[in-house]
Amino acid sequence: MNTAEIKQTAKERFQGTCRVCRICDGRACAGEMPGMGGIGTGSSFIANVEALAAIKLNLRTIHNASEPDIGFELFGHELSMPVLAAPVAGVRLNMGGTVPEADFVMAMIGGSKAAGSVGMTGDGPGKVVYGTGIDVIKANGGQGIPIVKPRLAEDIVTRIRQAEEVGAWAVGVDVDAVGIIGMVRAGESVGPKTVEAWQKIIAATDLPFILKGIMSVDDARAAVEAGAAAIVVSNHGGRVLDHTPGTADVLPEIAEAVGENMLVLADGGVRSGTDVLKMLALGANAVLVGRPLAIAAMGGEAEGVTAVLNQYADQLRSAMILTGCASLAEIDESILFCR
Numbered sequence: 001m002n003t004a005e006i007k008q009t010a011k012e013r014f015q016g017t018c019r020v021c022r023i024c025d026g027r028a029c030a031g032e033m034p035g036m037g038g039i040g041t042g043s044s045f046i047a048n049v050e051a052l053a054a055i056k057l058n059l060r061t062i063h064n065a066s067e068p069d070i071g072f073e074l075f076g077h078e079l080s081m082p083v084l085a086a087p088v089a090g091v092r093l094n095m096g097g098t099v100p101e102a103d104f105v106m107a108m109i110g111g112s113k114a115a116g117s118v119g120m121t122g123d124g125p126g127k128v129v130y131g132t133g134i135d136v137i138k139a140n141g142g143q144g145i146p147i148v149k150p151r152l153a154e155d156i157v158t159r160i161r162q163a164e165e166v167g168a169w170a171v172g173v174d175v176d177a178v179g180i181i182g183m184v185r186a187g188e189s190v191g192p193k194t195v196e197a198w199q200k201i202i203a204a205t206d207l208p209f210i211l212k213g214i215m216s217v218d219d220a221r222a223a224v225e226a227g228a229a230a231i232v233v234s235n236h237g238g239r240v241l242d243h244t245p246g247t248a249d250v251l252p253e254i255a256e257a258v259g260e261n262m263l264v265l266a267d268g269g270v271r272s273g274t275d276v277l278k279m280l281a282l283g284a285n286a287v288l289v290g291r292p293l294a295i296a297a298m299g300g301e302a303e304g305v306t307a308v309l310n311q312y313a314d315q316l317r318s319a320m321i322l323t324g325c326a327s328l329a330e331i332d333e334s335i336l337f338c339r
């Protein structure tokens with residue numbers, strides 16, 4: 001199955017909820033929530049893509065970086081690439097209703113595993129969405145990371161226990177979902193918490209803990225204080241608050257502030273291996289990809305997800321050769337063009 005076939009099949013299965021645009025930039029789907037778009041004007045989704053597009057790379061070819069190593073270690077596990085599948089949930093609500101949630105999540109998690117990487121699963125109103133992710137992670141021998149909504153503390157801990165039982169690699173909470181419309185409409189309790197409250201929740205598990213949805217240095221420092229092992233610099237693909245900056249705009253100062261103390265992951269608008277390279281140069285240790293892998297899962301199941309991840313890996317290797325980086329550790333801001 002080639003990319004064009006995957007996209008064509010995805011387009012049919014999305015039933016208009018995603019146009020599968022040539023460039024997935026949040027313009028055609030602006031405001032479409034439920035759906036695949038960004039909230040309101042779509043500006044936060046669009047800003048993610050624009051922030052990455054604005055970054056130019058220094059082409060360097062006189063060196064000996066001919067076989068770049070893109071292996072990445074995540075919480076003691078060796079990954080083939082620093083590219084992970086982001087949690088994408090609510091398939092029935094957001095993606096046209098033609099593909100069952102379990103099949104979609106299986107494609108994301110199984111496809112990532114087959115590529116030598118790992119995927120995350122999401123959460124939504126009720127117990128089914130999170131439970132589906134847990135079942136799929138179990139079926140994949142624990143190779144997955146469930147992300148819980150910022151629910152009441154006891155409800156988060158219940159879900160952490162489920163993650164532990166299936167041997168998940170880590171667990172996390174998308175803290176940027178504190179006011180997410182779908183949960184609020186469904187009458188589910190989500191809301192912000194203090195550093196002290198996070199300290200208690202994080203101390204309740206031995207699993208590495210991820211706080212996803214960090215967009216400020218203050219929140220990143222609070223995540224360190226709370227005991228998180230990693231953060232994801234993310235605005236939820238522009239789906240929670242209109243008019244935020246792009247994630248690539250805020251990543252450098254966040255990575256600078258906390259990069260020594262924790263793993264810094266980032267997502268939002270990553271559309272190629274070259275975008276992965278840019279995020280790494282801005283200070284991320286690894287990136288998450290959302291919509292492009294969701295399209296691959298809809299149109300090509302696990303095979304589609306594996307194919308797109310491998311394409312990103314090939315593009316990353318090529319971009320590293322062309323910027324003179326032999327390893328991920330060698331990628332830094334010196335490869336970025338500054339006037």
Ligand SMILES: Cc1cc2nc3c(=O)[nH]c(=O)nc-3n(C[C@H](O)[C@H](O)[C@H](O)COP(=O)(O)O)c2cc1C
Nearest residue numbers: 086087088089122123174236237268269289290291
């Ligand atoms: C339809 C949809 C559902 C999502 N569900 C979740 C979720 O349940 N939990 C979560 O942490 N993030 C969720 N996200 C956000 C993604 O994990 C990720 O942050 C975002 O999609 C990255 O941007 P990108 O799609 O431009 O790559 C969702 C995104 C989309 C498009």
